[in-house]
Amino acid sequence: xxxxxxxxxxxxxxxxxxxxxxxxxxxxxxxxxxxxxxxxxxxxxxxxxxxxxxxxxxxxxxxxxxxxxxxxxxxxxxxxxxxxxx
Numbered sequence: 001x002x003x004x005x006x007x008x009x010x011x012x013x014x015x016x017x018x019x020x021x022x023x024x025x026x027x028x029x030x031x032x033x034x035x036x037x038x039x040x041x042x043x044x045x046x047x048x049x050x051x052x053x054x055x056x057x058x059x060x061x062x063x064x065x066x067x068x069x070x071x072x073x074x075x076x077x078x079x080x081x082x083x084x085x086x
Contacts, residue, residue, distance in 0.1 A: 004079045007071065015067025022063040026056060 022041065029036040030051075038050045041059060044066075048059040 003082065005075050005082075007075050010075050011068050011071035014071050015064045018067045019060055019063045022059055026051065026059075 025037055025041065029038050041048050042050065045059045045062045047055070048062070049055045
């Protein structure tokens with residue numbers, strides 16, 4: 001039995017997951033500034049600063065692209081090794 005993962009479906013799902021996580025973290029930081037995590041985003045997302053609209057949308061786009069970066073490496077590896085396992 002061979003099950004291949006769709007590159008498009010996984011890419012969209014992982015990119016949206018990371019983008020939604022980024023957005024939730026920004027909201028959390030605004031609600032609980034004493035527990036802020038934005039320093040982590042500043043290290044992971046080039047050009048991200050705390051906080052203005054331009055920086056937020058840059059972080060959102062970069063988060064989305066990180067999902068595709070993961071997808072373009074992980075899905076071909078999974079499909080390759082999954083086809084060898086049968």
